Amino acid sequence: MQVRFTKMHGLGNDFMVIDALSQRVKLTPKIVRKLSDRNLGIGFDQLLLVEPPSRPDMDFRYRIYNADGSEVEHCGNGARCFGRFVRDRRLTMKDEIRVETARGQAVIYLLKDRQVDVDMGSPELVPAEIPFQAEQQAVIYPIDVDGQTLELSAVSMGNPHGVLVVDDVDTAPVETLGPALESHPRFPQKANIGFMQVVSRNEIRLRVYERGAGETLACGTGACAAVVAGRLRGLLDEDVLVHLPGGELRIRWAGEGKAVRMIGPATTVFEGQIYL
Numbered sequence: 001m002q003v004r005f006t007k008m009h010g011l012g013n014d015f016m017v018i019d020a021l022s023q024r025v026k027l028t029p030k031i032v033r034k035l036s037d038r039n040l041g042i043g044f045d046q047l048l049l050v051e052p053p054s055r056p057d058m059d060f061r062y063r064i065y066n067a068d069g070s071e072v073e074h075c076g077n078g079a080r081c082f083g084r085f086v087r088d089r090r091l092t093m094k095d096e097i098r099v100e101t102a103r104g105q106a107v108i109y110l111l112k113d114r115q116v117d118v119d120m121g122s123p124e125l126v127p128a129e130i131p132f133q134a135e136q137q138a139v140i141y142p143i144d145v146d147g148q149t150l151e152l153s154a155v156s157m158g159n160p161h162g163v164l165v166v167d168d169v170d171t172a173p174v175e176t177l178g179p180a181l182e183s184h185p186r187f188p189q190k191a192n193i194g195f196m197q198v199v200s201r202n203e204i205r206l207r208v209y210e211r212g213a214g215e216t217l218a219c220g221t222g223a224c225a226a227v228v229a230g231r232l233r234g235l236l237d238e239d240v241l242v243h244l245p246g247g248e249l250r251i252r253w254a255g256e257g258k259a260v261r262m263i264g265p266a267t268t269v270f271e272g273q274i275y276l
C-alpha cells in the first residue's frame with residue numbers, strides 16, 4: 001500500500017501526518033513502530049491520522065499514535081500541526097476548526113501570524129479519571145520511586161501527566177526518573193512526566209519525558225499540565241510563557257473548570273510517500 005504523508009513538527013516534537021480522507025490506511029502498532037524508526041523508517045515522535053468526524057458538530061477526527069505504536073487520547077503540538085495541515089491542504093477553508101480526539105475534542109484557531117491557538121479543554125484532576133492511584137484528590141501526591149519520596153502533581157489533558165517541580169531543568173534526572181515514573185504502578189495507563197523549573201509567576205522552563213516516545217523537544221499537553229499543576233500549587237499566574245528545549249509555548253488557564261489555551265507554531269518540513 002503506497003501512502004502519501006507530510007512531515008511536520010511543533011517546536012521539534014515531530015509528526016508524520018497522513019490524510020486518511022483521500023487514501024485508505026491500515027495501521028497496526030507494528031507498522032507504526034517501523035515507520036517511527038529514525039534509521040529504518042521515517043522517524044517521528046507521533047503519527048497523526050486525519051479522518052472524517054463521527055459527530056456532526058465536528059469538522060474532523062484525528063487519531064494519535066506514539067512512536068511505540070500505542071494509540072493515545074490527545075496531543076497538543078499535534079493539534080496545532082493538524083490544524084495547519086488541513087487548512088494548508090484546503091481540506092477546510094475554516095480558520096476555526098473543531099476536531100474530535102479519542103478523549104474529547106479541541107478547537108483550533110489559525111491566527112494571522114501563522115501561530116496556532118488551541119482550546120485544549122479543561123484539565124481532569126480526579127485521580128480515577130486521570131488515571132492515577134490515590135486515596136483522594138490532592139494538589140501534591142507523595143510518590144515513592146527509586147528509593148526516594150517525591151512530590152508529584154497528577155493532571156489529565158485527555159492524556160495522563162505527572163509533574164515534578166525541580167530547581168534546574170538542565171540538571172533534572174529526566175533520563176532516570178522519566179522512565180521510572182512513566183511506568184510507575186500508580187499510573188495504570190502509564191504517564192507523561194514533566195520536570196518544571198519555576199522562573200517567575202509567568203514563566204517556567206520544562207522538559208517532558210513522554211509516554212511511548214521518551215524525552216521530546218516539546219510537549220503541548222505537558223506544557224498545559226505543568227501550568228495547571230503550577231497554578232494549583234500557587235506558584236503561577238494565569239498567563240505563562242513555557243520554555244521547552246524546542247522553543248516557547250504560551251499557556252493560559254483561568255482556573256478549575258476552565259479550558260486551557262495554548263498558542264504556538266506549527267511547521268511543515270516535507271511531503272513524501274512510502275510503501276507500507
Ligand SMILES: N[C@H](CCC[C@H](N)C(=O)O)C(=O)O
Pocket residue numbers: 013045046066072073074075076077078159160192210211212213216218219220221222
Ligand atoms: N506521548 C503522549 C502523546 C503525545 C503528546 C505530546 N506530543 C503533545 O504535544 O501533547 C501520550 O502518550 O499521552
